[in-house]
Amino acid sequence: MGRAITAGAAYALIVFVLGFFLGALRVFSIAPAIGATKAVSLEAPLILAVSWFISRWCINRLDVRRTVMVRSAMGIVAFALLMTLEFGLSLVLFRRSVEDYVVAFGSLAGEIGLCAQVAFAVLPVTQVWRR
DSSP states (O other): OOOHHHHHHHHHHHHHHHHHHHHHHHIIIIIHHHHHHEEEEEEEEHHHHHHHHHHHHHHTTTTTTTTTTHHHHHHHHHHHHHHHHHHHHHTTTSOOOOOHHHHHTTHHHHHHHHHHHHHHHHHHHHHSSSO
């Protein structure tokens, strides 16, 4: 189980860094031109596609066992860490309140983003069945 935890942390950190740069591009360049919902709709499939490969790389590199339980642990660790990092970034860098952070998930763009984060967490489990 230790490898799953390490892999989940690595997976989350790598995707968080990538997401930070894609998010900055989305917020400052794309969203002003086409709107937040369309911008998130464009970003989500891209980050999930890259997340697929990052998840697979972490699994292979750290030799994470091919069981649903172990891969679920990896996904849960990754999701918890990703959400914690995102929450911290929101509070510290963007000076948003806790309430503003939570309320943002109620918008369509926020819902799309949250669904993408849940999908991100499920990717290690779906890779149990890949050949």
